[in-house]
Amino acid sequence: MSDWIKGRVIAKRRWKEGLYSMQFEAPIADFTAGQFIKVALDIDGDRVGRPYSLVNPPHQRPLEIYFTEIPSGPLTPPLSHLDPGASLWISAKPNGIFTLEGVRPGRELWMLATGTALGVYLSILRTDDPWALFERVILVHGVRQGDDLTYGETLSLIADAQRERFTFIPVVSREAHPAALPGRITDRIVAGDLERRVGAPIDPARSHVMLCGNSEMIKEVKVILETRGLTRHRRQTPGHYTTEHYH
Template sequence: MNDWVKATVVGKHAWTEGLYSMQFDGPVADFKAGQYIKVALDIEGDRVGRPYSLVNAPQERPIEIYFNEVPEGPLTPRLSDLNLGDTVWLSAKPGGIFTLETVAPAPTLWLLATGTALGVYLSILRSPDPWERFERVVLVHGVRHGADLAYDETIAAIGARYGDRFAFVPAVTREERPGALPGRISDLLTDGRLEARLGQRITAETSHVMLCGNSAMIKDVKVILENRGLVRHRRHVPGQYTTEQYH
């Protein structure tokens, strides 16, 4: 059973049509970067809740989520209709194990996201953990269109703070976008263009890889990583990659 707390919408930003960030003020317990909360609305007598990764760092408030509307979905069309001052339910305790807590230090941390999965990495990147345990952090954001490359100022601020220790690569699949690699993350790994841009390779000896977003990307990239000798990380059996699937 979820323990729900009431929260107020205190911020809302539409990046493009159907792509939103939303901020809440509510008594949610402390969390680790990489965890999620459930957000719920009461719809026709039922409380409909869905998990959302926290975008804010653990030391920052308000609580922030980043989501896209699924037109036929029960929650997101209603969530995106909310305005400042409206009320939602949040799970009192964040959950999830997509964190760096049990991951061993390595030279490079690779953070691979499709779509709104970018958000979870913005929390991780704004916490101290990755910078204490990894020499370099690479963030790759795969989207359909250039307009879906949200949070550009946040990413630029992380780059300004950490310099050469941080690299960001946007990958856009459905149009040409200056500065972005054209194609899917999986294809860019297979043909070597991603690693050529960065001047380094993903290997079991040098890397930990986090995969978050759509199930097709995770499935395809897992095969590529396993062919290179990386194995799934488990709490008591350390490995070199971890995953979190949104849909």
């Protein structure tokens, strides 16, 4: 059971219809980049809580989450209506193992995200860990439409700080976009486009791959990775890929 503490909304950003970032203040325990908190509202007498990855790095406040409104979902419609000053419940202790803990150093770290899974990587990328462990980091963001490509300012700050060590590859599936690869992340891996763009193979001898977001994407990419000899990473038995399913 979660140990709930009261939080207060500081700011909300509506990127487009149904797509939001929200900032809170709440005295949560320390966390590791890649972990999530639970956010809850009391709805019709029940406390409805859902996990959300933290977007802010551990050393920065306020806390921040990035989410889509699921019209049929119980939590996200009322959550997206909260304005600064509103209160909500936050789990006191962040959780999760989608971190770089125990990951072996290598040449390239690949971070693959669909939709709002971008957020978790923005936390990890703003710590020292990926840059201490890997020579290069490649962030691939797969979305439906061009206006789902958010957090441009944050990505520019990371790119400015890391220069040629950081590569961002947007992939847009439902419309043509001048700055993005077309289709799905899976299509682009199978066609070899991601590796060609980066100039390096996804290979167990040099790569670690993080997969976050849509379960179907994760399932399909896992098969591709395992065919190439990459194995699941566990803290006790280090491997080459790590996953976090949102839906």
